[in-house]
Amino acid sequence: MRATFLYGAGDVRVETVPDPVLQRPTDAIVRIVRSCICGSDLHPYHNLPASQQGTPMGHEFLGVIEDLGAEVSGLRRGDLVVAPFAYSDNTCDLCREGLHTSCRNGGFWAAGDVGGAQAEAIRVPQAAGTLVKLPVGEESELLPSLLTLADVYGTGYHAAKQARLTSRTTVAVIGDGAVGLMAVLSARQLGAERIILMGRHDDRTKLGVDYGATDVVPERGAEGVEKVRELTGGQGVHAVLEAVGYRDAYDTAFGIVRPGGVISRVGVPQYEEAPIGFGSLFGPNITLTGGPAPVRAYIDDLLPGVLEGAVEPGRVFDQTIGLEQTPGGYRAMNERTSVKVLIRP
Amino acid sequence: MRATFLYGAGDVRVETVPDPVLQRPTDAIVRIVRSCICGSDLHPYHNLPASQQGTPMGHEFLGVIEDLGAEVSGLRRGDLVVAPFAYSDNTCDLCREGLHTSCRNGGFWAAGDVGGAQAEAIRVPQAAGTLVKLPVGEESELLPSLLTLADVYGTGYHAAKQARLTSRTTVAVIGDGAVGLMAVLSARQLGAERIILMGRHDDRTKLGVDYGATDVVPERGAEGVEKVRELTGGQGVHAVLEAVGYRDAYDTAFGIVRPGGVISRVGVPQYEEAPIGFGSLFGPNITLTGGPAPVRAYIDDLLPGVLEGAVEPGRVFDQTIGLEQTPGGYRAMNERTSVKVLIRP
Secondary structure (H helix, E strand, C coil): CEEEEECCCCCEEEEECCCCCCCCCCCEEEEEEEEECCHHHHHHHHHCCCCCCCEECCCCEEEEEEEECCCCCCCCCCCEEEECCEECCCCCHHHHCCCHHHCCCCEECCECCECCCCECEEEECCHHHHCEECCCCCCCCCHHHHHHHHCHHHHHHHHHHHCCCCCCCEEEEECCCHHHHHHHHHHHHCCCCEEEEECCCHHHHHHHHHHCCCEEECCCHHHHHHHHHHHCCCCCEEEEEECCCCHHHHHHHHHHEEEEEEEEECCCCCCCEEECCHHHHHCCCCEEEECCCCHHHHHHHHHHHHHHCCCCHHHHCCEEEEHHHHHHHHHHHHCCCCCCEEEEC | CEEEEECCCCCEEEEECCCCCCCCCCCEEEEEEEEECCHHHHHHHHHCCCCCCCEECCCCEEEEEEEECCCCCCCCCCCEEEECCEECCCCCHHHHCCCHHHCCCCEECCECCECCCCECEEEECCHHHHCEECCCCCCCCCHHHHHHHHCHHHHHHHHHHHCCCCCCCEEEEECCCHHHHHHHHHHHHCCCCEEEEECCCHHHHHHHHHHCCCEEECCCHHHHHHHHHHHCCCCCEEEEEECCCCHHHHHHHHHHEEEEEEEEECCCCCCCEEECCHHHHHCCCCEEEECCCCHHHHHHHHHHHHHHCCCCHHHHCCEEEEHHHHHHHHHHHHCCCCCCEEEEC
16 A cells, blocks of 8 residues: 655655554554644654654544454444544543543554554554544545544644633634644634634634634734733733644743633643743643543544534645645645645545 | 841841831731741742841731721721731732732732731731631630641642542642641542652651541652552552642652643742653643642631631641741751741740
């Protein structure tokens, strides 16, 4: 089959590799019908050291089950399924607590002996706990929206959930990428009435307004902080949903959050140490929360709205390519000419 | 009057200064009946640079109102009152949200033009919002327990509240100082059934067991982390109440917390930067919360239990001194020969 690999910063290649096969009785093999490129794929695209050994890429997919291990229950060959960006058994204590990204038998795509999803097919460990059957056909127009359940929609929703929003919560979303836009949509769904979107790409922030943003702040850094404070009568916001991951986004977050507020991070941090002492988080009683979204936990909540057409998270995809065009898809996202690229392998 | 000042690390002096007087119509003057030394007073006691100018000390007191500004309602001369460790108007938006330590008209004792509480008297700004009348006499045996409402009890309670404990929550408390012990008491009051106290002073941890600790871990650092993990079947705890403030306590906290868990800090951080990236907080979805406790918000909740004798937080005081003995009181707490020193001016 054909699959995508990264050989170093900017060096994306689509190559022929052996087809995946069942390795354990809990595995499934899925033929991928839709995949996509994630904002977080751009981090290694920027800084992966060059190597002879390619790194498989992609962690979002929906597809059709082609083969099933003997111990996989609840699924059949031919089922159209969506997978969260982490696989999990859905039965351990941490999964039962809704924390599938920390599953005791779980893991991530494109790591260890598991392939990436920007490919024609993939081996799915813990298939029964991981895959969720979709009640639509392979040609459904809902596929782009259903694919967002694999990551960006659940990730934006996680940011909003962890911030414990109510209708009285004033929210700022940092970042107008797909996850930021999904955070806006989720904040609105959870009842927030004032949602400030910090982003500077017109096409994206327009979609953000459609999704429920009441204000757009294109300024960044100290200017952006100043602007959000102005918009909130000098107070700052109750909740910041940080959907970028760079250190300056974190600095903006604690610059605009109100005392007693929450910073909820879902952008993968590109830093390890940062201020959390008296002068930043502690003095004003700021809560810092978030992490990799346990997307599996949210699919059941979010799927009905997508099937009914009540929400259209798939609007974040503004370009569709074939698998062979994946290198160009990375370039488009990197150059911000595309919000999110859909792949039809 | 006599009042306590710090002139540099280890240099505590009791000196004669002018009596405080009303400066604003919202002020009160309180004759101090009981004060005490706080674990957080030991931070400047360790590292305040030597100076010609003494720093006033003390932020916990109860006493009798001697004088009242014209605009102070709800209080009378002669009332016995307790004060939180921060003064506040109790009417601004942040106070109404229960965040009195961020009051828009508030502040801290022993700062600016406000004196310290290790003294014979003190001027109280925002008196109507700050002082809480106590329905007991000046010679009541409850005074030590009532004095803990000024800081350590409310602070331990804040740690537990912010961690959103339930009966199913496994809790670890880091630190067997007065605040750590109050965190144990509060965790028990809020229903936690498994409470691991990390501390290595026998007299203190015994009191911790009386207050509800089910396990005591005297080990520190990597050994302490290992021990807590052993006690929790390798899992770690759902909530860590961090009542120390040193960086190694934070490192222990994220070493022992379970994925999806909460680190609730009330020890004043003696560091500004610390790890919060993928390898520490983000990856396992750890929530970091806490800060200076809005003690004023908790007095109404905690006072009845103290008056009824249902709890005895005053047991953290194991030494009583006069105001002139304050330098010795600091030494005793610094040398860990006393948990917490009560001062009768």
